[in-house]
Amino acid sequence: MILQYAFKPATIKIGLESDDKDELLEELVDVLAKNYPKDKVFPREEVIDALWAREDKMSTGIYKGVAVPHATCQKIDSLRGVLGISKKGIEYGSLDGNPVYLVFLLVSSPDEVEKHLDALRQIALLIQDSTLLQKLMETNSPESVYSLIRDFEKSLEAM
Secondary structure (H helix, E strand, O other): OHHHHHOOHHHEEEOOOOOEHHHHHHHHHHHHHHOOOOOOOOOHHHHHHHHHHHHHHOOOEEEOOEEOOEEEOOOOOOOEEEEEEEEEEEEOOOOOOOOEEEEEEEEEOHHHHHHHHHHHHHHHHHOOOHHHHHHHHHOOOHHHHHHHHHHHHHHHHHO
16 A cells, blocks of 8 residues: 555656656645645655755666656655646656656655555556556546546455
């Protein structure tokens, strides 16, 4: 249930506006900031810096139009995620050279490394399902995307 925890309907954005990775990370972090608890200070610059530090090691644009930018950040309160969907594709510097359409952004505190790794493992399983990827791309509401993620995680539990 880790993906349901990280990606809520409020942090699922369909119709990303970005054209490239720079804009994309800013756009997704803005979604994260907007949905951060109001009684806490969102560490925007630290999150951006941590994501770029990870990207500088190797692109997180992995394959089949999917990117998984992720990082740990000391000042973030818990595992947080944003799922972005682009209908037009975003130039990302992906390992396969193709634009990305689905972006799973994850940030967490260093204290939650296990949750962070669990989420990355589940995303890796999810993106191997080409039918599910197609459904995610065709979905027009955050609630429907969330429902697909919930159903996927239920199917994993049944295994």
